[in-house]
Amino acid sequence: MGIFDSRSVKLAGALVAGLWWSTAHAQSDITIALQLEPPHLDPTSAAAQAIDSVLYTNVFEGLTRFMGDGSIVPGLAESWEISDDGKTYTFKLREGVSFHDGAPMSAEDVKFSLDRARAEDSANAQKALFDGIAEVTVLDPLTVQVTLANPNGSLLFNLAWGDAVIVSEASIADIKTNPVGTGAYKFAEWVQGDRIELTRNDAYWGDAPALESATFKFISDPTAAFAAVMAEDVDVFDNFPAPENLPQFEADPRFQVLVGSNEGETILSTNNKQPPFDDIRVRQAIAHAIDRQAIIDGAMFGYGTPIGSHFAPHHPAYVDLTGNSAFDPEKSKALLAEAGMADGFETTLHLPPPSYARRGGEIVAAQLAEVGITAEIINVEWAQWLESVFKGKNFGLTIVSHTEPMDIGIYARPDYYFQYDNPEFQTLMETLNTTTDPAERDALLKQAQQIIAEDYVNGFLFQWAKLSVAKAGVQGLWADAPTAAIDLTSISWSE
């Protein structure tokens, strides 16, 4: 008899093997795929969401920041004080924050960043975020004061956007190809057309994140996206482009599917100035002709939440107004007859490339045909859509997902492409902008949703679902998308 019986030898063997397994597989890098490649790496001078997906909170940080649940928390500003009149915000910055080039981050950098964003020659795609700022003053190296012309209840929210991150003057010239921020990850390499690599910033002011490095790959073709995930070439696919493949991933134990909310109100945008859409009865007729669930099932394979106004259902101030425009073809025909359009009419339906628009558009056109409206489908690229639909306002109907967070304010802009001009709504938005009390703001937002729903400004279809696929071992991914971001600091491997 030996000292070890065979059972304990086996046990020890299993332990050793287990130990080897866990050390060999304690993965510290991750490969994340996106559909679109960032055009460049400056989040403060382009609208492309891919820039934020790669860089927001990873490389660049703002005074405040979004969390995965949509809440706004302190970022580079540790705390702030708001004056009683709501016009002066005094931000206390965190100590010991430095840029990736080693330079300390100070109040001067904050002033530089905000002044640059709101300057006359600014190339900021969301310049309106900074509209109310009258002056930015440096009080001491760690204190900065932002003075507003009028109180603005959204300032802390606005400063959390990727377009409001803090950049340094020293590195601004090369920011588009070599971004230098304060975040937990440093920019390492960009092989254009293929990938961007980030590595952990060991001098980071906050908690050290679990991952040492991350690679972002760009795969635009939906079939290629499916193959890349199935072949396990990528660990995560953010905003997976083919919802029809998701059941297959759900059934496969190697993968997890994340279905979350995002800020994309998908609407049948209507040219309110173009006859016959200038008649509210016609717009209402369109609203009742549409069966939202059929569009969600057909175009999005069931992923998406019906909406009855231009507002995200996960927001506390949301009101369910879908009943206001319930599917009722008979009522729709009656309304058309009342408007003198008993025989229907012809119009155009411009569809940009994403599948929600192209597939959804076919279904919408078929539903409109049921009540006598002939919508000629015109497929366009994004550049064409921007030029002729958005800028040229040369369209009848179009389908588009408005992905900016809290963007109900676009209905207060009469020159915005759907050309809704209602002074009552515009006054309401002005009141909202200067209201800082959260309860009052919520009440105003509810009223705003009501007004545009009852005016049937656009066909309100559904809130787009954010769909992502990841390997089963990936933890901490944001399921929801309050803003375009892939927050690497929260991600780790479970093994």
Added chain:
Amino acid sequence: MLRYTLKRLISLVLSLAVASLVIFAVIEIAPGDPALFMLGVNAQPDTLAALRTELGLDASKPDRYLAWVGGMLQGDFGTSYTYRTPVAGMIADRLWVSLPLTIYALVISILLAFPAGIYAASRRGKMGDAAMMGTTQLGVAIPNFWFAMMLVLVFAVNLRWFNAGGFPGWDKGVWTGLHALTLPAIALALPQASILARVMRSALLDVLGEDFMRTARAKGLSRGQALWRHGLRNALIPVLTIIGLQVSFLLAGAIIIEQVFYLPGLGRLIFQSINSRDLIVVESVVMLLVFVVITVNFLVDLAYALVDPRLRTRT
């Protein structure tokens, strides 16, 4: 010969000038504003104007055309609107993927097509010939993106011998680079090989009917020996012409294959640039391809003249 060369050269320069004008006009007419594409739906008019000035888009079209052509004459292809890096550098980077992929696909294509074509010609009218021609017919008919997807499903998703796509870069080693290009090269090569094999077969059959082949057989060579020693060399001329055409097709025509395998090549650069209305990149890449094709044609013209003296005097 000097006069002939001079004439060809003038025609080359004229072709390039006309091509540059056509390319510029066609691409500038396409609807879409690069600045609006960059800044999106919330951009304010003053921001758009500032960006247009920064990109030089507010200059008049003739001025921009002259600036573009003038720059190219000095080897400066301009700066990309979206990436904000020199276009010449971007093209060079992409060529490091597209050129090796083209050569790789061409080598595979030749290695498949030559034996197949020779075999089919030597078995003319028999089962082997029919089978080979049927196979190449299929190779021409199958859409290469579908074939590419099948390759990915079998060799990347199921067998896991290859990655489903992407290109790690040559700095990770020649073998790693070639490995990553293997599936796309096969997908590109199959239809080309099918075409080439059919051309090879018919060229050989043409040659087989020539007098010198009969002479070769008469002096005692076997059918195979005659084919190998005398037929092949003479059949190569049409085959080489086809190969020349395939090079320029493969260099720029791999757009779909580059999408399926998400390779950072020239085709994908054109695709992305058209979408984002990065006009200067599209114009420069297309101009470069035109330059390559026209220059190759010029060299071929000269080569013909060297081979065939009648051409020199006739013009």
